[in-house]
Amino acid sequence: MNIQEFISIIEEEFDEVEKGTLTPTSSFRQMEGWSSMHALILIALVDNHFDVLLTGEELRGLDTIQDLYDLLASKKA
Amino acid sequence: MAFLKTENTRISAIYTCVPSKIERTQDYEWISLQERQLFTKTTGIIERRVASESTTCSDLCFEAANQLLNDLNCKDEIDLVLFVSQSPDYFLPATSIILQNRLEIPTNAMAFDVNLGCSGYVYGLSIASHFIQSGNIKKVLLLAGDKSTISTNYEDKSTFPLFGDAGTATLLEFDSNAEDWFFSMASDGKGKDAIIIEHGHSRHPYGTMEDETIEIEPGIIRSKKHLKLNGMEVFNFALKEVAPSIKELLNFSNQEIEKVDYFVFHQANKLINDSVRKKLRIDFEKVPLSIDYFGNTSSASIPLTICKELSNQVLNENNKYLLSGFGVGFSWATVLLNLSNVKTKMIEYA
Numbered sequence: 001m002n003i004q005e006f007i008s009i010i011e012e013e014f015d016e017v018e019k020g021t022l023t024p025t026s027s028f029r030q031m032e033g034w035s036s037m038h039a040l041i042l043i044a045l046v047d048n049h050f051d052v053l054l055t056g057e058e059l060r061g062l063d064t065i066q067d068l069y070d071l072l073a074s075k076k077a
Numbered sequence: 078m079a080f081l082k083t084e085n086t087r088i089s090a091i092y093t094c095v096p097s098k099i100e101r102t103q104d105y106e107w108i109s110l111q112e113r114q115l116f117t118k119t120t121g122i123i124e125r126r127v128a129s130e131s132t133t134c135s136d137l138c139f140e141a142a143n144q145l146l147n148d149l150n151c152k153d154e155i156d157l158v159l160f161v162s163q164s165p166d167y168f169l170p171a172t173s174i175i176l177q178n179r180l181e182i183p184t185n186a187m188a189f190d191v192n193l194g195c196s197g198y199v200y201g202l203s204i205a206s207h208f209i210q211s212g213n214i215k216k217v218l219l220l221a222g223d224k225s226t227i228s229t230n231y232e233d234k235s236t237f238p239l240f241g242d243a244g245t246a247t248l249l250e251f252d253s254n255a256e257d258w259f260f261s262m263a264s265d266g267k268g269k270d271a272i273i274i275e276h277g278h279s280r281h282p283y284g285t286m287e288d289e290t291i292e293i294e295p296g297i298i299r300s301k302k303h304l305k306l307n308g309m310e311v312f313n314f315a316l317k318e319v320a321p322s323i324k325e326l327l328n329f330s331n332q333e334i335e336k337v338d339y340f341v342f343h344q345a346n347k348l349i350n351d352s353v354r355k356k357l358r359i360d361f362e363k364v365p366l367s368i369d370y371f372g373n374t375s376s377a378s379i380p381l382t383i384c385k386e387l388s389n390q391v392l393n394e395n396n397k398y399l400l401s402g403f404g405v406g407f408s409w410a411t412v413l414l415n416l417s418n419v420k421t422k423m424i425e426y427a
Contacts, residue, residue: 056309
């Protein structure tokens, strides 16, 4: 999965995000209304699509979608 | 992981009692409307049942058990009363013994409590079936539930809108024609702080500081006597342990996942159950929910879900069920069994 496909999945999952507005440098924390519920949704999404279990601590250390994508790629490798 | 097999046990009735008072997520004004909508979307909780101040978990279990024993006319045949709960009536004595007397079950019955939550129903089935397969115990009354709302704080969005109260009664009995039951059970106390009430027992007895509330983060205010829940840690635990433990149980019992007709999971959070379902590639129709209208009801969640969603199937069909509870402890347990000719009832406590 390339990063554009990854972004599409996130946009699909988060109702609050308008399609086509996220980029690799978007900070998911800065998304409007970001909450711990979004973190759970993100962890579930990553688990489902990548079979990678992301801890809350790992997620806290990340800022942009590119950061997240890179971490997943390294955990998958 | 402990793997166990028991024989000669069948479930003949499952009754559930819930309080009549309803609290809706959309009315939870401590958080914004947008947050309430996201909460319902993620957890699945539309509303839940909340017991009045004077009602305890044992009152709800009593109602369920009393009707069950009257309907099946077997009060005098109960050899064991097992109460699985984390909200007992007193520090001591055990609530199961109080219920033995209240239900007018003969004094030759054994009675004891088991202190477990989310995994408790399956642990209770395991204990009951081990007693029954010995042949000396013919009927067991398993009472499971919690009044979790007694320890949640309104100003804590991570617990208050999540939990509902319920009490259940399950009748198990000896049946030499019953099919074998298979269990897998495990524990990991490293997760003890993920779901905990820190003060009030021996480690930190009640003092003067328990009424002092502290803001942990925006929207989360509680004191040391309140239930604390780290949703992220619980979520990660469930994603990591539940699906593999189910696969291992199927392997141990030599059963194929396709042969299981229904999967009744503990109702903690719809997102967890959806994730586990996807990992195991189970059809949506095979995984019933009760969290939508009852919230997380702790050890009552599995029997409640059966009463709410599968009453016709367990009475009129003979199907294979996989029941799995996981959470506080951490503790997790799964059983594979057949259910048929099981009477169920949903009762409202006025």
